[in-house]
Amino acid sequence: MKIKGFLLLLGVALNAFSAEYLEFQKAYEYVLSNNDGLKSSESATQKQEKLHQGTKLIYLPQVSLSAFYVRLQDPINLHLFSSMDNLGNLGASMPALAPLLQGLSQPITIQDQNITAGALNIVYPLFTGGKRYFANAISDLMYQDSLLALKLKKLSLFEDLSKLYYGVVLNEQILHTLQDSQEGHLTHYENAQKLQEKGQIARLEVLQAQVNYDKATINVQKANDSLVIARMALDSILNIDSKNLTEPTKLISSIKIDNEKTLKPLEYFISQTLDVYPALQIMDNKIKQSEQLTRMEFSSFLPEVALFGSYMVNDQSSILEKSIPNWFVGVGAKWSLITPTGRIQKYQASKIATLEANYATAQARKDLKTLCEKTYNEVLSYKQQYFSLDSSIELAKENLKLREKAFLQGISTSAEVSDARNMLSLALIEQQTIAYNYAISLARLMALSDNIEDFYRFFQ
16 A cells, blocks of 8 residues: 555656646756766765775774684793703702702693783874875865765756757757648648649649648658657656656747846856866866875885784783783884885876876866857857847748748749748747757856856846
8 A cells, every 4th residue: 555655646746747847947956856877976975975084093093802822732841950960969969958859850831732812902103104194185185076076967967957958948949840830831732732723823833832741741750759859868867757757748938048148257257167167176186186195105215103002811820821911012113124115116106196187287277268268159159149040030931921922823833932931940940959059058158167056047
């Protein structure tokens, strides 16, 4: 019953989702909540956070418990006299001590064959050349990188969604435009048949009208297929199973450019992009990481000093075990003079890595600046082209009206009417495509400068 209830609620939610118009802002919020790729990036950030927390524990001492059991070949014996002859001579000279000397001639067992012991050990580095500090600094930068990568993923999804969302809107507009054209071709074909029946035009004109109508039908089918594919891609990024929807998700009807909405100056977008774009910040962190790594490699040339101690317990079953102290502490130092790890080469490589990161970051800043300028100019250009096509559309509409009237009067051909109608369709589709390119370029510009909220203002 619980499963059936859950499925029922899911179906109601999906139907409600499809019944309402899905604006781009709501679609983006939905993607942020349901995209599996973004959830993967969030998991990577959580993983890096745990590793970062673990690195901080490097300042704690190392405490361990150890225990062992040893079986000796023979017991450990102690002989008080190295020579039995000397002991015999002493007994002969001093008969009164003979019984005592007889006991002393026997070896004393100070440890039997079984040794059992345990110890609590502590090692605390006092000086490591800065390895612990540099390791924490690198870990902190890696954690920052994971946060920046998550932010970059969100911006990337914003761009991807804009292409897919407005791609569906564009395909719907193209389909409607071609359907209107198809209806016009059908009307013209029917009018041509009536005129032929009256003997006012030749059969050739009717056939031409039929061919134009058939071509329009094919174009409508192609546009419908493109729309289906575009919707599949949009449903995929929204993580929606279209099979559970009673009808396709409704989007906005068209992409309209508001001539009153203007962009901020280009310098603002360039400055904002160079300051906040996550990919560039990640590259800046790479420079910092390589610098910290250089310092860490240099620390391998320095000595290491550590405090150590141990508290030992045993079964106290032998003289040797009873004589061993229970604890000890001390300070130790180690300075590696020659090692097979290639310390010098690693240090040199880390210096080169810093140069490499610097050059890469400098080039990335130039590329981002160029991309920002290019995208900014594209937005302005598409906006200008969009409104410049208004006159072409008006001309195409007027030309179509004149050609249709002329055809009914017998002074125009089917080819001329078809060309006029196709010219209008092409002009409308060109303007719709420019509006799509405008939206995509604007989305890219806002993603570069991390001004996503400002993007919505242009389509309100």
